[in-house]
């Protein structure tokens with residue numbers, strides 16, 4: 001059966017970290033009206049959906065991922081009216097808006113937790129995960145927090161420990177209590193009724209914990225750096241039963257038209273694929289529309305590794321399940337820092353031409369790099385709590401202000417204002433304004449690629465087939481089908497120049513995009529010259 005491709009399949013998702021995009025009211029923190037002011041720019045990127053990291057009321061211990069009220073807007077970001085105005089304008093421009101839903105934990109200031117911790121017999125007591133101390137008075141088991149120390153904090157008032165795998169102020173909800181999931185489904189309905197187009201679901205594979213609370217086993221492969229990795233998380237991640245919860249969430253989305261959810265899941269393919277859920281008679285699956293595929297974020301940037309991973313992912317996808325690709329997010333080092341500016345162009349070309357939904361993290365379109373955060377500015381809890389490994393795990397460097405222009409603070413906030421994080425040092429040369437009119441800039445390349453992707457069915461929804469060109473540093477593939485022209489993508493991950501014979505694909509082709517933004521015209525595919533760090537998107541001319 002042919003299923004028409006939907007916006008979340010053909011389209012591009014653009015992630016905004018609202019604190020860092022645009023400050024409109026001079027408090028040094030980005031906000032909803034700031035985003036609204038930048039919609040012309042966002043639209044000019046040819047992206048289809050904007051995903052906002054959390055905007056809800058929060059004491060900001062984890063910068064909004066500690067939610068104190070799921071159905072409100074933090075005053076730092078604006079008001080509900082500001083949100084409604086943003087949603088309306090995003091829609092008026094033909095784009096979609098995706099919110100970040102954080103169902104695994106709340107803030108310790110959420111009214112549910114205030115009730116839960118008030119007494120052992122409060123009706124909401126078991127909405128959270130409370131356990132008695134171990135016989136020695138210590139934590140109930142050895143589970144660890146991602147942000148340093150045990151995953152348990154003792155509550156003096158009621159004499160029990162509560163579970164939190166992130167900051168102490170992020171108590172985890174107990175999805176074994178029958179009232180918790182319905183409460184979260186109501187949250188979803190609240191936003192869906194407003195017209196929100198979907199959710200990015202935070203740490204969705206951790207929603208359920210094993211009910212025996214056994215110690216987790218030691219990880220023999222631990223490299224000795226991040227303590228959280230010293231245990232194998234068999235009782236806290238990907239626990240049996242988690243899929244039932246996600247299926248219920250999906251049912252809520254299915255009550256509406258064309259809404260979607262994309263799940264944050266860091267798992268290897270075999271487990272990751274289970275988060276699509278089960279195949280239904282209409283050809284769709286019953287869990288996440290898109291379980292985030294984070295492979296490109298973690299793997300070494302080497303052509304043989306990347307090619308193999310792309311092929312493997314394609315092979316592992318359940319029949320008809322829709323793929324997706326990501327280069328970075330608010331938790332991981334920026335792609336331009338990991339692979340360098342030249343390869344970041346290749347990476348963007350690959351992201352926009354692989355089969356599946358691309359997600360761009362704000363700033364990737366101009367090649368933003370990790371900022372250098374002076375010690376007195378470090379704010380991210382894992383870095384603050386574990387200074388010895390702050391340089392490895394701190395996320396402040398990837399959350400620096402969007403680099404709009406060369407004015408103080410990169411145009412993110414007023415000159416006299418101190419932004420919540422300093423702009424990256426290179427903002428005077430690397431910014432939107434500088435790239436806007438430069439036909440060879442990363443921004444121009446990004447727009448060319450996204451425009452092409454939008455125009456060409458073969459690129460946004462066609463089939464993928466890898467082409468073996470016999471060169472280690474080259475990754476080449478063909479995109480085709482859906483009645484449009486066929487495309488050949490040739491990516492050089494290395495420093496060498498290659499002369500390839502691709503005449504098996506077609507005799508001639510035209511260059512539709514090149515990472516240098518300076519090549520154009522017709523080519524003879526018998527002698528295709530690919531320069532160092534060059535990527536090419538070629539439209540194949542049908543052979544006469």
Ligand code: GLC
Pocket residue numbers: 062065066102166202203264330331
């Ligand atoms: C997710 C978010 C991260 C946050 C954590 C706890 O991994 O992406 O930013 O700190 O969940 O909510």
